Amino acid sequence: xxxxxxxxxxxxxxxxxxxxxxxxxxxxxxxxxxxxxxxxxxxxxxxxxxxxxxxxxxxxxxxxxxxxxxxxxxxxxxxxxxxxxxxxxxxxxxxxxxxxxxxxxxxxxxxxxxxxxxxxxxxxxxxxxxxxxxxxxxxxxxxxxxxxxxxxxxxxxxxxxxxxxxxxxxxxxxxxxxxxxxxxxxxxxxxxx
Amino acid sequence: xxxxxxxxxxxxxxxxxxxxxxxxxxxxxxxxxxxxxxxxxxxxxxxxxxxxxxxxxxxxxxxxxxxxxxxxxxxxxxxxxxxxxxxxxxxxxxxxxxxxxxxxxxxxxxxxxxxxxxxxxxxxxxxxxxxxxxxxxxxxxxxxxxxxxxxxxxxxxxxxxxxxxxxxxxxxxxxxxxxxxxxxxxxxxxxxxxxxxxxxxxxxxxxxxxxxxxxxxxxxxxxxxxxxxxxxxxxxxxxxxxxxxxxxxxxxxxxxxxxxxxxxxxxxxxxxxxxxxxxxxxxxxxxxxxxx
Numbered sequence: 001x002x003x004x005x006x007x008x009x010x011x012x013x014x015x016x017x018x019x020x021x022x023x024x025x026x027x028x029x030x031x032x033x034x035x036x037x038x039x040x041x042x043x044x045x046x047x048x049x050x051x052x053x054x055x056x057x058x059x060x061x062x063x064x065x066x067x068x069x070x071x072x073x074x075x076x077x078x079x080x081x082x083x084x085x086x087x088x089x090x091x092x093x094x095x096x097x098x099x100x101x102x103x104x105x106x107x108x109x110x111x112x113x114x115x116x117x118x119x120x121x122x123x124x125x126x127x128x129x130x131x132x133x134x135x136x137x138x139x140x141x142x143x144x145x146x147x148x149x150x151x152x153x154x155x156x157x158x159x160x161x162x163x164x165x166x167x168x169x170x171x172x173x174x175x176x177x178x179x180x181x182x183x184x185x186x187x188x189x190x191x192x193x
Numbered sequence: 194x195x196x197x198x199x200x201x202x203x204x205x206x207x208x209x210x211x212x213x214x215x216x217x218x219x220x221x222x223x224x225x226x227x228x229x230x231x232x233x234x235x236x237x238x239x240x241x242x243x244x245x246x247x248x249x250x251x252x253x254x255x256x257x258x259x260x261x262x263x264x265x266x267x268x269x270x271x272x273x274x275x276x277x278x279x280x281x282x283x284x285x286x287x288x289x290x291x292x293x294x295x296x297x298x299x300x301x302x303x304x305x306x307x308x309x310x311x312x313x314x315x316x317x318x319x320x321x322x323x324x325x326x327x328x329x330x331x332x333x334x335x336x337x338x339x340x341x342x343x344x345x346x347x348x349x350x351x352x353x354x355x356x357x358x359x360x361x362x363x364x365x366x367x368x369x370x371x372x373x374x375x376x377x378x379x380x381x382x383x384x385x386x387x388x389x390x391x392x393x394x395x396x397x398x399x400x401x402x403x404x405x406x407x408x409x410x411x412x413x414x415x416x417x418x419x420x421x422x423x424x425x426x427x428x429x430x431x432x433x434x435x436x437x438x439x440x441x442x443x444x445x446x447x448x449x450x451x452x453x454x455x456x457x458x459x460x461x462x463x464x465x466x467x468x469x470x471x472x473x474x475x476x477x478x479x480x481x482x483x484x485x
Contacts, residue, residue, distance in 0.1 A: 050461075053460070054458070054460050058460055058462060061462070061463050061464050061465055061467075061468050062461065062462065062463055064468055065463050065467070065468050065471060068471075068475075069471075100459070102453050102454070102457055103457060103458075103459045104457060104458065105458045105459070106458075106459050106460065106461075107460050107461075108460040108461035108462060109461065110460075110461030110462055110463045111461045113461075113463060114461075114463070117471065130482055130485055131478075132477070132478055132481040132482070135474050135477050135478045135481065136478075138474055139471065139474050142467070142470050142471065142474070146467055166256070166300070166301075166453065166457060166458070166459050166460075167459065167460060167461070167462045168459035168460065168461055171459075171461040172461060175461075
């Protein structure tokens with residue numbers, strides 16, 4: 001029996017939307033992150049662009065991390081998760097608009113998924129109790145190491161995941177920083193558990 | 194005594210000279226021939242210079258790259274081929290297309306265009322490449338040169354082929370077909386050699402006098418095919434090594450600067466490594482809580 005009050009509805013809906021967009025690629029032109037279209041006033045793309053992907057492999061790994069981390073965060077801290085879902089897509093897109101002027105098209109849940117992983121680790125560290133601190137610190141270390149590898153070692157330069165598409169590490173950084181912001185903002189108010 | 198020694202010395206010298214002249218006849222006479230067809234990157238890029246110039250500076254590679262590929266034309270009135278089997282334009286085009294097909298799938302390559310032979314002049318150098326660059330909108334050019342020698346008799350000829358980095362030597366035997374392909378990859382704007390790779394083939398064969406020409410024609414085609422396969426393999430290895438050099442070079446010794454062309458398509462990607470590491474940490478957490 002599913003406890004409906006604890007079911008991660010928001011995560012399920014967003015992951016389902018990303019899966020649906022994979023099945024209906026015709027929706028891409030109207031919903032994707034398109035720099036020129038956003039500047040012409042189509043602001044919904046700031047939110048919807050993350051849910052489009054450039055291929056099955058691109059979608060598969062992003063959606064797997066997004067769904068698991070998102071469902072977990074939403075189960076243990078639903079308020080935090082929903083704040084994040086509301087703010088993070090627009091913040092990540094705005095950062096890309098501001099700092100990646102050459103980026104014409106963007107797609108992928110990885111910025112949001114990275115943020116959810118960070119939010120989950122911070123929440124669990126804060127929760128304490130039976131949670132193993134070392135594991136959650138290792139999760140944060142893993143995210144940081146990936147980010148450093150992408151930025152400093154230039155590992156993103158020739159990464160292959162789809163022909164003609166290059167990874168954008170800035171999206172991961174923006175997602176992680178948004179998660180840190182959401183964590184501290186929501187810390188001041190009592191969490192709905 | 195001295196006169197006798199002088200006579201012996203003179204006789205010896207005469208004998209040696211006669212032997213050498215006879216050897217020369219044997220080498221170049223109708224019974225033992227070699228045919229050669231070749232082109233050279235050095236001759237094309239540096240037609241008036243004895244030593245290739247090394248251009249300082251760091252090339253800027255704007256991804257995805259637009260690449261052109263071509264055989265350099267043989268020098269005017271030079272080693273364009275004589276006495277042997279011709280290396281046809283159709284064969285060249287086929288080899289170029291095969292090389293292009295192997296590298297077209299790389300995500301940092303936007304396009305690979307085969308440059309028509311007529312666009313390159315013998316000894317055209319970088320001025321000629323600048324024209325082609327403007328005409329086709331290229332960033333990087335892959336220049337291929339070839340040298341094929343076919344020996345039709347036992348001899349001790351060797352061929353020294355002057356590649357972009359030095360001499361390449363091979364020795365000839367009866368009905369041998371030696372083929373060498375060389376590919377050099379240049380950033381046209383900076384005139385910088387990014388990397389190079391060779392491809393070689395050696396076919397040993399024998400045949401009757403009647404069928405020797407057919408045999409040589411077949412061996413010539415097979416030689417180019419095999420050398421091309423070897424070249425593709427070596428180019429892939431050199432490309433991988435070049436990418437490592439670009440990534441790992443310290444800032445003061447940059448191999449190339451990587452930029453991205455405006456209007457590129459980007460995606461956020463996590464990948465199996467990151468997801469797997471997270472899953473492993475999740476498993477550790479589960480085991481830890483289970484023990485408690």
